[in-house]
């Protein structure tokens with residue numbers, strides 16, 4: 083299927099690895115121009131170089147910003163002229179007791195997970211409305227629904243994205259711009275693979291058994307009962323970035339294998 087993305091320019095935050103990196107690959111396969119983001123020059127240059135080997139004809143740029151520091155973002159914003167597709171993907175978390183999560187940790191997750199997308203949407207949405215085409219996606223998490231007790235701060239930031247996304251969609255009424263929220267479930271990124279390997283080692287089990295027991299105990303409502311691949315998640319994200327998804331606006335689209343349960 084031709085997703086009609088040739089010539090569109092996309093910025094994906096937190097995209098030197100994981101879901102963001104895979105999404106960048108698929109966008110490049112579809113002919114889009116991509117801006118990759120990470121905190122450090124070295125990791126961004128490395129990720130750009132990897133993609134240039136895979137897609138030598140493609141236009142791939144770096145956007146080096148640490149969203150923990152809003153000043154850095156303000157300084158770098160002017161370096162991008164036009165964005166058609168904004169994927170607010172960056173997300174950090176702490177896994178610890180509510181009582182041990184510090185105010186600084188709450189604040190950092192709020193800056194990175196919420197304010198990065200707020201600032202970028204504030205900057206790029208007016209141009210999208212003026213040109214009468216654009217896509218903004220907020221990458222949430224199954225944790226917005228599950229709220230694991232060791233991830234209350236992270237889950238709260240993800241839940242906020244749903245309201246921001248719906249509110250911004252309301253600003254796009256009668257235009258060809260859309261704003262949606264995507265909800266991934268447990269996804270086999272480099273970080274998740276490491277988590278599984280360490281758990282398997284500690285429990286002296288093989289990886290398959292460890293994955294199975296994680297879903298049994300921690301994600302009992304999952305219908306998939308396995309980690310989704312980054313490609314499975316990226317493909318849905320890229321479809322939602324494309325002109326083909328034009329009737330989906332102000333929506334929440336789950337790619338969580340059913341883990342959040344229920345019908346909403």
Ligand SMILES: NC(=O)c1ccc[n+]([C@@H]2O[C@H](COP(=O)([O-])OP(=O)(O)OC[C@H]3O[C@@H](n4cnc5c(N)ncnc54)[C@H](OP(=O)(O)O)[C@@H]3O)[C@@H](O)[C@H]2O)c1
Nearest residue numbers: 096097098099100101120121125148149172173223268269
């Ligand atoms: N993986 C899952 O199972 C899962 C499940 C549900 C939802 N999600 C959500 O999906 C999104 C992507 O998750 P992921 O697991 O693919 O992410 P990840 O692998 O943890 O993300 C790593 C990326 O984030 C960048 N990054 C981290 N902190 C940053 C900061 N302060 N400023 C700028 N960039 C920063 C890293 O860049 P450098 O290291 O190069 O600086 C790297 O590109 C997140 O919003 C996450 O909450 C993930």
